[in-house]
Amino acid sequence: MRILLPVNEQDLKTExxxxxxxxxxxxxxxxxxxxxxxxxxxxxxxxxxxxxxAAQSIVDLxxxxxxxxxxxxxxxxxxxxxxxxxxQSISETALKNIEAFMNNTLAELTQINxxxxxxxx
Amino acid sequence: xxIAVLSGKGGTxxxxxxxxxxxxxxxxxxxxxxxxxxxxxxxxKPEHPIExxxxxxxxxxDQERCDGCRACVEFCxxxxxxxxxxxxxxxEEICHSCGGCTLVCPQGAIREIPKSIGRIExxxxxxxxxxxxxxxxxxxxxxxxxxxxxxxxxxDQRNVIxxxxxxSSCVVMESIKSADVCVLVAEPTIFGAHNxxxxxxxxxxxxxxxxxxxxxxxxxxNPSKTFCIExxxxxxxxxxxxxxxxxxxxxxxxxxxxxxxxRELFMDLYDRIQKxxxxxxxxxx
Numbered sequence: 574m575r576i577l578l579p580v581n582e583q584d585l586k587t588e589x590x591x592x593x594x595x596x597x598x599x600x601x602x603x604x605x606x607x608x609x610x611x612x613x614x615x616x617x618x619x620x621x622x623x624x625x626x627a628a629q630s631i632v633d634l635x636x637x638x639x640x641x642x643x644x645x646x647x648x649x650x651x652x653x654x655x656x657x658x659x660x661q662s663i664s665e666t667a668l669k670n671i672e673a674f675m676n677n678t679l680a681e682l683t684q685i686n687x688x689x690x691x692x693x694x
Numbered sequence: 695x696x697i698a699v700l701s702g703k704g705g706t707x708x709x710x711x712x713x714x715x716x717x718x719x720x721x722x723x724x725x726x727x728x729x730x731x732x733x734x735x736x737x738x739k740p741e742h743p744i745e746x747x748x749x750x751x752x753x754x755x756d757q758e759r760c761d762g763c764r765a766c767v768e769f770c771x772x773x774x775x776x777x778x779x780x781x782x783x784x785x786e787e788i789c790h791s792c793g794g795c796t797l798v799c800p801q802g803a804i805r806e807i808p809k810s811i812g813r814i815e816x817x818x819x820x821x822x823x824x825x826x827x828x829x830x831x832x833x834x835x836x837x838x839x840x841x842x843x844x845x846x847x848x849x850d851q852r853n854v855i856x857x858x859x860x861x862s863s864c865v866v867m868e869s870i871k872s873a874d875v876c877v878l879v880a881e882p883t884i885f886g887a888h889n890x891x892x893x894x895x896x897x898x899x900x901x902x903x904x905x906x907x908x909x910x911x912x913x914x915x916n917p918s919k920t921f922c923i924e925x926x927x928x929x930x931x932x933x934x935x936x937x938x939x940x941x942x943x944x945x946x947x948x949x950x951x952x953x954x955x956x957r958e959l960f961m962d963l964y965d966r967i968q969k970x971x972x973x974x975x976x977x978x979x
Contacts, residue, residue: 622773622788629767629776647785654778 574604576674577636578667583611585668593644594624600667601634604675624648631657640670640679649685696847697967698873698902700858700866702889704731706879707909707933710943711963712857713737714950715877716822718960723854725843727869729812729827729836734857736946738824740817747813748827748839750791751806755782759803766795766804787834812839814846820948823852840868848872862896875971876902877930877963879909880918887917894925903971905930907963930966931959 579596580587590596598611612634616626624644628651631639639652640660652659659682662670673679699712709726713734716724726732735743753766753775762780774788775795786809796804812829825846827839836859847854858869870876876897880890890906897904906922911932922929933939939956942949950957 616773619773620771622770622785625776625785625788626773629773629778632776632778647788650785651776651778651783654783 574637575635576602576604576638576640576671577631577634578602578640578662578670579614580611580667585609586666588664588666589640589642589662589670591642593639593641594619594627594648596627599627599631599634601636602671622647625651628652638674640674641682643684643686644682646685646687649682695875695968695971696854696856696873697875697877698856698858698870699877699879700870700893700897701860701879702862702892703885704860706860706881706886706889707907708860708879709734709737709857710909710933710949711877711879711907712855713948714956714960715963716855717820717948717950718957719853719855719964721821721852723823723825723847723850723852724857725847725854726824726826726857727836727840727843727865728857728859729829729839729865730859732826732828732857735815735824735826737948738817738819738822739946740815740819740824743815743817743824743826745813745815747810748842749808749810750789750838751793752786752789752791752809753784753793753795753804754807755784756803756805757781759801760799761801761803763800765798765800769794769798787832790835791838812836814839814843820951836865837868840865844869844872862892866893866896867900870897870900870902873902875967876900876904877907877967878904878927879907880921881909882911882916882918884917887921890918890921894921894927904928905963905967905970907931907933909933910935928966928970930970931963933959 578600579590579593580600581590581597595617602609616623624647628648632655638658640662642662660679661682699708701708716722726734767775767777772788774785776783811833815826827843829836859865878893880886906927906929911934950960
């Protein structure tokens, strides 16, 4: 299974990025091999639609699970269409979040935020 | 002459100035470009306005023809398209209606269909031609409605008062583009001066002649006035803080119709703009 988490530092002990679409990196964890890699989020500096672009890249990576503190409605829509499951993170490090998920103690993400959608532009 | 009335934030008195200025000018047009919350019509109350829909074009994908090549997804700078399991999804509220995806699709699988985003209401009241842009709730950008409103007065020889949205974003830029002059309304506070600086900077980018209207002025210091003096901005009029004005305005009354002093004040504003812009035109020619 491939688990993905939004982060701003390439470090297992970093806390998760408060923004899903504009996180600087995504931490990708393979449960079968226990391998962890970081990939750059090309959508982080996108002028608009960052959530959709970020979610598209996650769909293309064939992630199975996303653990995040929050997620905008468009990003969630893209992820759900690809049957990617969304889980609510806990205020702990990325590594602890993965452990919590493996121990079945994370809840599914139910609160989807309305996006910024051009506000502030 | 097209006179745009703007301010860096809401509640400074843009609509107060616009409605009253339009009311003292014979045979004028009032355009409400504050399409997210147009309230000039509450003062003018035009009867039986004529309504016209405003549409934008959004892409629709023929999934049978689409071969999932991603050309459209990669082209869209606004990321309004996503491809999931070989199917393209369109996020209408992100789309800026550029039509690019339709052009780049090698399969000809994308066409555009109209989507209503709001409407324009037109009516005459108090001798003023009142035109109001109204954006449907839940829509992202009022720019297409503002464009259409301004197009409607393109060749109009009358005086047009453009009541702008607050701030200095795209919708404001669109509203002042074709204006001959910008009137900046400011409150007598530090925050007011900051907001004045924002719209002043914008008007400078567009190389528009500017006038300031200092609203709600009181005795004592006025940071907005200080800013005007520093930047050499002509203060067209001061509108002193006045309870009666507040009362009339909050009851959707037009102050120049009930108070002679305010009528003279707004006539003075119009005179100063006319003289100032005339002078500007003379120096440019």
